[in-house]
Amino acid sequence: MAKYIGLDLGSKTIGVATSEGYFSNPKETIRFQENNFEDGVIKLxxxxxxxxFEKLIIGYPKNMDGSTGHRVEMVEDFIKVMLEKKAVKEEQIERVDERLTTRMAKQMMISADLSRKKQKENKDQVAAKLILETYLNSIK
Structure with missing residues (x-):
């Protein structure tokens, strides 16, 4: 079975989830200095x-109207650093529309009655889980 890793990229964090099937599991949140993607890539x-892993699934934060903007540029900059550092090959990367995943992650954690502190600690990896599951559902 293929192994997939899902990423939710922020300016200071990377939410990480993994999957070896149809379900994904939140794994961890990697923290780095704001916009220091080199440090983030080293830790990742x-x-x-x-x-x-076989595929790296990264959230692609399009605007609600489908256009791209500053956040997509940030993801592309991060991907460029990953390729330069040889952390991943271009053919291993899949970009997945992540609109609303952070909001959905927050709603899931509220429904699970997690404290605000736990929500803040886990939102990035839960968003990565949702991004990865979006991809997994698209390849079924």
């Missing part, structure tokens, strides 16, 4: 080497 790369 050690996770990727430890876990192994």
């Amino acid at each position: 790369n050690s996770f990727l080497k430890k876990e192994g």
